Amino acid sequence: MERINDIIIVGGGPAGLTAGLYAARARLKTLLLEGEVLGGQAATTELVENYPGFPDGISGPELMERIERQARFFGLEISAPSMATSIKIKGEAKEIAVEGTKYPAKAVIIATGARPKKLNVPGERELQGRGVSYCATCDGALFKGKKLLVIGGGDAAMEEVLFLTKFARSILVVHRRDELRAAKILQERVFDNKKVGFVWDSQILRILGESRVEGAIVRNKKSGEEREIKTDGIFVYIGTEPNTTFLGNLLKLDREGYIVTDENMMTSIPGIFAAGDVRCNPLKQISVAVGEGATAAISAQKYIEGHLK
Amino acid sequence: MSEKIVQLSATNFKEEVLDSKVSVLVDFWAAWCAPCRMVTPILDELAEEYEGKIKIAKLNVDDNQEIAVKHNILSIPTLILFKDGEEQKRLVGALPKKKVIEELSPWLK
Structure with a gap:
């Protein structure tokens, strides 16, 4: 009979792949399950310029492909797409279900990351993929010479605005406050760009269009005034929410749904660890996810060896 | 990639x-699109499993922008099923194989 996995990692972004690299290098039998595409949100980032060791920046997909290659070199087994649907506790062991197949393991590392938040306005769902997008690097090139709206004011929103200026004719940033939250260096770049305009103190009420986006109703929060803005596409960057639905109420979560752990990355259930954007950490960055992935892997090793309760 | 998959361009799209x-299932894709890579093995399998019932084809949207614009491609991967020259079904995003087969079942018989 095949030996059961020491560790199963759920999620193949920076945290999951790094945990896999460390676990496989520690000679633990390790399987990584990725529900969609390896690389996670990082693989949809055009240019990563704050990950140490790459002074000229590196593309998100290339960085993730390199980490994947490094993890596989040490023997990490990867299954994708394999969407985990539940985790059950079977005495000392854990069992992950993926569409009817059950994978037992001695320890589990959850690194399922986060996904873009939706606006939750009429027209958004109907027009997703028809002009409503949550990923400029995925869809931006399809909007050459078009007029776009970008919703949000943080780092991710401004990075995407700068990326979209390569394709779009003009971009209006719709932000609910009267100043940006994004890093100063990004603010300087967007304010300097003549293609970019701003609609302050405003929110989207409704997205208009039949077979594709044609416009949006925007409301000024201070004056209460509502107006229609014509646009060809709407890119939404208003933050993220954790991918924890498959956990049910198994683990302790914080108020926003992120997984609570101790400093060893151990969750409220011994033997289950969490790392990266899915965890209640204060900074959602590749460099943070990588560090947490490494910590989770070594903690899981200690747990399996009986040194961590 | 399966040799049964037809590579499309402006010169052979009509034909x-x-x-x-x-029926033809067209995959609108680009080299920079990570989720598009997930669709490729699914199409390879469909091309083998449904040979004779459906034609599988790929169109690079960077090299064929006019066709992409004409068919309102605003997100990739997008799969469009054409029958008698008309769009019958559109699937946006990288979907699991099971879901693709389910959505396309009327044209796979």
């Missing part, structure tokens, strides 16, 4: 898709 006697 291979619009004038095709059998």
Whole structure:
């Protein structure tokens, strides 16, 4: 009979792949399950310029492909797409279900990351993929010479605005406050760009269009005034929410749904660890996810060896 | 990639898709699109499993922008099923194989 996995990692972004690299290098039998595409949100980032060791920046997909290659070199087994649907506790062991197949393991590392938040306005769902997008690097090139709206004011929103200026004719940033939250260096770049305009103190009420986006109703929060803005596409960057639905109420979560752990990355259930954007950490960055992935892997090793309760 | 998959361009789009006697599933993709890579193995398998019932084809949207614009491609991967030159079904995003087969079942018989 095949030996059961020491560790199963759920999620193949920076945290999951790094945990896999460390676990496989520690000679633990390790399987990584990725529900969609390896690389996670990082693989949809055009240019990563704050990950140490790459002074000229590196593309998100290339960085993730390199980490994947490094993890596989040490023997990490990867299954994708394999969407985990539940985790059950079977005495000392854990069992992950993926569409009817059950994978037992001695320890589990959850690194399922986060996904873009939706606006939750009429027209958004109907027009997703028809002009409503949550990923400029995925869809931006399809909007050459078009007029776009970008919703949000943080780092991710401004990075995407700068990326979209390569394709779009003009971009209006719709932000609910009267100043940006994004890093100063990004603010300087967007304010300097003549293609970019701003609609302050405003929110989207409704997205208009039949077979594709044609416009949006925007409301000024201070004056209460509502107006229609014509646009060809709407890119939404208003933050993220954790991918924890498959956990049910198994683990302790914080108020926003992120997984609570101790400093060893151990969750409220011994033997289950969490790392990266899915965890209640204060900074959602590749460099943070990588560090947490490494910590989770070594903690899981200690747990399996009986040194961590 | 399966040799059964037809590579489309402006020169053969009409002949291979619009004038095709059998249903054609067209994958609109680009090299920079990570989720598009997930679709490729699924299409390879469909091309083998449903040979004779459906034609599978790929169109690079960077090299063929006019066709992409004409068909309102605003997100990739997008799969469009054409029959008798008309769009019958559109699937946006990288979907699991099971879901693709389910959505396309009327044209796979």
